[in-house]
Amino acid sequence: MMRVALIGCGAIGTSMLELIQGDATLAVVAIVVPDFGVAAARAAVATLAPGAEVVTSVPAAGIDLVVEAAGHAAIEAHVLPALKRGLPCIVASVGALSAAGLAEQLEQAAQAGQTQVQLIAGAIGAIDALAAARAGGLDAVRYTGRKPPQAWTGTPAEQGRDLATLALETVIFEGSAREAASLYPKNANVAATVSLAGLGLDRTRVRLIADPGVTENVHVVEAEGAFGSFELTMRNKALAANPKTSALTVYSAVRAMRNRVAPMAI
């Protein structure tokens, strides 16, 4: 039985708890949230993981694996210290690595703790193909993220436009994956994931689009290199609890957890 500390208990965390509820090989024993999130987490835990304690930092003992589904700030606050203590960590907020030096800090912390940090594919696919293609050399990687206007509320996309009355698809950002992930921390984690698997945060071109014509979160990756080329289109359903977040992110995190305990991993 693998004892898991889950960081974050929002849309992703709650759906993960639902999905692994009856799992005989995984037990979420601690839920880590900030003070302001404790009451909501206690309510979710009461039905979904009654054996778990709700805490504000990763417990000092009794944890085998840390899973982050909380947001960029949680990487520095919880993941770095856990890695230094030797706890393997699974990270969903991959966009946090757009901050200067954080990727190197994560690597150093994992080395110091003789463990590993795993960046999950989350809402995007073909990360295996892209990361493999990198070994042969990549020439260009482009990522386009298209979501309904309401998914961009609370972001810089609101500047100079009323998302609620947007009639036509609108490019709200064009630039590097590094800029995209840092300006849109809750919407462009996949831009960082695609870039870290491929050409890096500065050479991966990103476009973000608010589109009243779509109901799903549509992610497109186009890659060219020595391997040939591919075009990937994902039409992801968003979680009811958070229109910014695709349900596939939950499934990706659960897959990563199950692969740690399964006799065969895929």
Ligand SMILES: NC(=O)C1=CN([C@@H]2O[C@H](COP(=O)(O)OP(=O)(O)OC[C@H]3O[C@@H](n4cnc5c(N)ncnc54)[C@H](O)[C@@H]3O)[C@@H](O)[C@H]2O)C=CC1
């Ligand atoms: N890799 C991917 O494909 C995706 C990654 N994400 C990442 O997952 C994060 C969580 O997504 P949702 O569950 O939809 O968000 P949410 O807003 O529904 O839930 C966030 C949860 O984290 C907690 N939290 C916030 N700051 C924290 C901190 N510093 N330490 C510990 N807990 C903290 C909140 O109390 C809440 O329980 C996003 O912010 C994003 O960074 C989201 C979607 C896709």
Ligand SMILES: O=C([O-])CC(=O)C(=O)O
């Ligand atoms: O869930 C998604 O569709 C993608 C997302 O929010 C992110 O990349 O941060």
